[in-house]
Amino acid sequence: MEYNFKKVEKKWQDIWEESGVFHAKLDKSKEKFYCLVEFPYPSGQGLHVGHPRSYTALDIIARKKRLQGYNVLYPMGWDAFGLPTENYAIKNKIHPEIVTRDNIAKFKSQLKALGFSFDWSREINTTDPKYYKWTQWIFLKLFEKGLAYKKEMAVNWCTSCKCVLANEEVVNGVCERCGNEVVRKVKKQWMLKITEYADRLIDDLDELDYIERVKLQQINWIGRSHGAQVDFTTTEGDTITVYTTRPDTLFGATYMVLSPEHPLIDKWADKLQNIDEINAYRDMAAHKSDFERTEINKEKTGVELKGVRAINPVNSKEIPIFISDYVLISYGTGAIMAVPGHDTRDWEFAKKFGLPIIEVVSGGDVEKEAYTDIENGIMVNSGFLNGLSVEEAKEKIIEWLIKEGKGERKTNYKLRDWVFSRQRYWGEPIPIVECPKCGYVPLPESELPLELPKVESYEPTDTGESPLAKLTDWVNTTCPKCGGAAKRETDTMPQWAGSSWYFLRYCDPHNDECLASKEALDYWTPVDWYNGGMEHTTLHLLYSRFWHKFLYDIGVVPTKEPYKKRTSHGMILGENGEKMSKSRGNVVNPDEIVNTYGADTMRLYEMFIGDFEKAAPWSSTSIKGCKRFVDRYWSFRDILIPDKKIRDELLSSFHKTIKKVTHDIDNLKMNTAIAALMSLMNEISETGKITREELRIFTILLNPFAPHVTEEVWELEGFGGRVTDAKWPEYSEELCEEKKVEIAVQINGKVRSRIVIDADATQEQAIADAKADARIREELSGKTVLKEIYVKGKLVNIVAK
């Protein structure tokens, strides 16, 4: 009888929903396993075939862990604040709340049709006031501890979204989301002091089971470097402080460079002979966007500050000072000592401006290029540092600087504080009031949630203010502290706010007293396994680690880190090997696939498509192989015999398969796990029959991958209860071994014959058997055997001449 996947899949999805089998209950007698996938942004396009790759993989892990007796939490929710919804709402004149509700409904039905074992009783939505009450609460705590502050600063302004972006959201000078130009704009912004956690965000990675490239990317993004701060004096008596990772090269500093925005320039205005030229340069630099400034990578530009000179603290030599836009105001001190002999950028600048280049580390030719090797060089022309290695010289000069009061040891980071303000409507309101007398005053906790006011128009304004600013009734309020007239903050939080702690809410999603009860957090956290996209490594993943560490510091959560293990899936590409997109016309619609082949086939195919971590192109023909696999499994019932045991000739195959599937799932090698099941199926099919026990075991092994068809077979064959109540099969190492093995016999490394021997044969026996083989005897005649090698269960190699 043909398998009717449409009927069967719907039937079991309904049963799972009604029975609540996947609802996780806090049960301290059982070992917990918290399995997490990144909750989606419910966009108008609906589910992408990329989403189920991650969801299916962790669904398989969740289902297998349940069968292994774990108490599994596998939740799902919606990261629903954000710009696309707001833009769609503006365009179509529908309130974002309604757009969000509709999109969620669509997403949810699509996810249900794929048979994921999510605990829907814990569904959360970041736009629900009951949820964002706690997002706001965390913000108030950050504010209370001085980690949230408002600051006037140059920010990345997207000209199309009319909104501020975090540094992480600017990609190649354009807006990550809409691809439009990003310019710098000075605005007062809420900032979060993520830099305060920079060290811990790097150091604590050591204890985590994250894939290596995620760790590396985070480390590089934070960009920690060790060096020294050095004070140079000037002929005007000022101090210019620089940061350098190469204090050892101090004797080679032949000039200094200030960033065009450096405050000392204004101070010296009267003394500078070429102030017009200087101002013109500063003007030009100010009008360039960050992108332009970094793009002009080829040629160094700059202007000398004529009238002021600096004094190198180590040898009291007078050196010129320049301004140049290759020095950034936002990093270090906004000023550098230039060592053209040993820094590529300084070298280029010195060559262009004809400045002296002094070699202070030997080993290269500083007239040809900067010598930057720090491993092999020996200090020269450096007074008391001469003869030392770079490492030794660094230590010695830092000690000297400290002793002389001319500098100190210093660690710097590329990471900047997190720009937390957005001038848009569809986000969490920031629960702060600005009072002319009291300054920034937090709302009392009792007034949370501060709900987003309902408005008619949520278009962004050209003035750069949030649409909320237009709601004077809402904006004008009283100061919670002094009771005087005050104004509400009108900026909202970025999309990353709600997702920075959502995994905690799943532990106790309906709690009105706190973000989650201590009991729930103690039991469920940390997340045991978190899978998500590489694109979130320096955004969501870093932000949420930061928030979690903060919550740990204030005693809200019991662990230092939110996620024990982090893995990442590759993208599913279009059939032509390119990224799927509407404009390329290569988008595969998951609904159509489920309709044509069924959810089980879709799940199997997405897992079978290739290495989970790598990108893989979709193939509309390959998926048929997975459909055949499901159908062939179904027709096992046609060849079923009532025997209640695994046949002897298949026993070792079964144990090997159980072993392989068990381990492959744990290692996210779903493709080879499925291949192993296919191989076992081929082996069973060759015998023309299958016993009840064989079908029962096969069904359990296949269940995490293809939950619907296996439930149906289980029920039809009356194996008792549901597969979801079954026990994951154990394997015996002993039974995995075959009694007889076929091994290769090589002569000089080339296979010349094959023989079957006892698996536990000794080296002597194996070699004797090999030599007894007719073919091998013939090959060896007239030759001298030089060496004999036996690799147990694999091969014999005879070296002969």
Add this chain to the structure above:
RNA sequence: GCCGAUGUGGCGGAAUAGGCAGACGCAAGGGACUUAAAAUCCCUCGAUGGCAACAUCGUAUCGGUUCAAGUCCGAUCAUCGGCACCA
């Protein structure tokens, strides 16, 4: 430029810890069943030579270590991802 990853049949991809390269699947070709098609089942399927048993070559390129290299070492090329004047 720096950091990281990858490179295997017509295609997607396998190959513990150096041990029979190409598992599993797709596509293709041939056959069975069928009035026919679909579905299903069976056979072939890296290249070259040979009727054949078999031989030689073959995991981006070049070289090395080893009884044995897709796997280890050195150099080169290509593709992808991240960072990018961070001193």
